[in-house]
Amino acid sequence: MNMMTRGKERLVLVGNGMAGIRTIEELLQRDPDRYEITVFGAEPHVNYNRIMLSPVLAGEKTFDQIILNDRSWYQDNNVTLLTSEKVETIDRQARTVTSAGGQTVGYDRLLLATGSDPFIIPVPGRGLPGVVTFRDMFDVEVMLRKAADGGRHAVVIGGGLLGLEAANGLAVNGMTVTVIHLMGTVMERQLDEAAGFLLQRELESRGIEVITKANTKAILGGDHVTGVLLEDGREILADLVVMAVGIRPNTALAKAAGLAVERGVVVDDHMVTSDPAILAVGECVQHRGATYGLVAPLWEMARSCADHLAGVAGAGYAGSVTSTKLKVTGIDLFSAGDFSGGKDHEDIVFRDAARGVYKRIVLKDDRIAGAVLYGDTRDGTWYFQMLREAADVSGFRDTLIFGQGFGHGLGGAVPANPKAAVAALSDTAEICGCNGVCKGAITKAIAEKGLTTLDDVRAHTKASASCGSCTGLVEQLLELSLGDGYQAAAAAKPMCKCTHHPHDDVRRLIVAGQLKSIPEVMQALEWRTPNGCHSCRPALNYYLLAAWPGEYQDDYQSRFVNERVHANIQKDGTYSVVPRMWGGLTSSKELRAIADVVDKFEIPTVKVTGGQRIDLFGVRKEDLPAVWKDLNAAGMVSGHAYAKGLRTVKTCVGSEWCRFGTQDSTGMGVKLERMTWGTWTPHKVKLAVSGCPRNCAEATIKDFGVVAVDSGWELYVAGNGGMKVRECDFLAKVETEEQVLEYCGAFLQLYREEARYLDRTAPWVERVGLDYVKKRIVEDDEGRRALNARFQFSQVFSQTDPWEERASGGVDAHEFAPLAKVG
């Protein structure tokens, strides 16, 4: 290694964040072999997309989905990454840096990308547990844990971009949120009063309280935060306080090293500090008097910095004009430039109250000086491009406010669809604001590099790789370039051809977006078909049922016939009926009632099932309610032999009769069945309990199997018979029956909440890994109890015998009677 790299210059990067790593990427493109690169990161993570923390908090994305460079990227590019290593000192004489952990590394060139720190307002109580900022993944984890642990009230101090995204995320996680904002309207730096008001109203309609012109006096609490006290004496309850009043450049390291520092680390146009060996990029710098807290300027700095490091002549960085988008699902908001107005400024305003649309363009000398768009931001990119180019708009200012679709630059022709609008864009039109990528660069890359997927374009051009809001535009460019050759490739397989969303995304978005009906899901997630298909509708029905127990109204028309009529359809259109036999136990009374039903309705076949019950075959649909009525009268209920739900609990006789039995397996089985019957699950679920390791109940090929041993119960999961037999994995050994029930409820709930529809427990556990299941069920006592509690709660709404409801004629009477008889 040393032999190989001798002679290379050593580049050390302090700060494993977006600006620093982007500079390295740009540098590697220019000259991959010039430097031996070492990166210090204070966080334990690889480089992730910090601007996507809001969607992670809101549950719309997972952390894995916002990783920008995984470990293999560092390896593949010979970049040494030291995580959880905060650099404490720079020795400019010796040209070394030293971390808190004592690592000292020498450099020829040093790049500072230390980012910014959240501003903490100096009020009493600011150090209390429960007071957090919103800056990194650690903060998000703290907030999510707080919400999950039953924290009810959150106060967000600061009604700017970050504060409002935090407020929305916490509200989605079920907390009551109050935003405290010093100024008269929210996001006053990006929005004018009218748009700020519309935004505030939208937030309030989501249950977020906004208090403006409010000054925080103190944060209250003893050993944990309990509330916030305002200057005017008002007190607001809080289990969690998020400080989001702003950021300031993190300059401590540079200052200590004696570099020129004002508000930020002072750099020239090539991002060089007052020490020629040291460069700086990102939020920590001050360039021509300005500091930046948005992503687009960072990318521009990264390019200039990489030019300099690679010895490439470049124009240097000339400062940035920035634009803003709020990343709150369902709120479209765009702002750019200067909209404060003034004497020589003119306003063009468009309002459509019914659609909740507000647009304002500020003109100065026939050029766009600023734009605020609320409710309809499609033309944001277009306005922003003209703003940056200082384009003269006097020729079409009459129709400017109606947007690009009105025919500008198209000789008056109105594009019939968004694709035509994209086709009409000039090659210099900016598509990706975060990364400054224009249309020409993307189409050129597609053509020259033979790119065919969104990921390809992201990899080669970075377009849509940051905040992702231009993904649609990039996909349209792919479509335009490749025609039918382009197939939108999602990372995971979509649920069905009605949608591009895979199962896991749909599950997450249902919860994150508070979607509570099938039409709502289809609308919000842009289903391609008017009412789905036989594949997605039952899945959506299940996901909604699992997400909103007691609240969601089951849609019977979206259920497979067996679950709609509570019997199993047979090849001739008749049905089979299986009454529940708790733990496989029956009685003379039940057997007599079954015999009578068989005679009365001339049921042709009676068969004992593999699940220790009796199946009656060949029942006509119109006879079902009457058959059920007679079975109900003898105390029998539906066995759910037709359900994606709990089927049977198979048992052996156990210690009550068997000379080998160590525990009462039958009794345990009955208790399990009493607890779990009626539950809906992603696929069928079978349980079994054996009374000794001879395992006569075949408990080790069940979804949840229990085997009694002298000292307690062994629990097994994720087995099945069937086409592909899978033996269970051992989950845990417990001592008491109560523990068996708790582990079972928790395991089933985890399966209910996280598996994909029509996955049995076996493929689900194989996908997520047994270790994960153990972590959630065995190692996390509190988590297990919470899962079990959610299972028990959902059971409150599912343990009604569907046969009884229908036998008495109350439910779905139309289902069992013909509409008419003619001829």
Place this chain on the structure above:
Amino acid sequence: MAQDISSIDVSWIEVGKVADIPPAGARVVKSSQGDIAVFRTADDAVFAVRDRCPHAGGPLSQGIVHDARVTCPLHNWVIDLASGAATGPDEGCAGTYPVRVEDGVILLGLKLPAAAA
């Protein structure tokens, strides 16, 4: 087995109200010519199809209705309600019946034996 039923020479017979069928659902009309599935789509269009899938005779009335299609409950063939024909790569036709709706009442056009009409 395929029936070719033209709307000429048929008797229009009331079989019930649109409201008797759940949206995106179906009900069966028993007839001397076999079961007829009467469908109501999510946007209230009404279709009448012979209640036998061309594949294995499954009762189409029991399937999931999406758009103007039904998925057979036995083996997931998807049948177009307007034509009665299988969609996608599958081939076959269930056969349809003339149907019309007047004031919310469904009328089926059936060729019945003289005695019954």
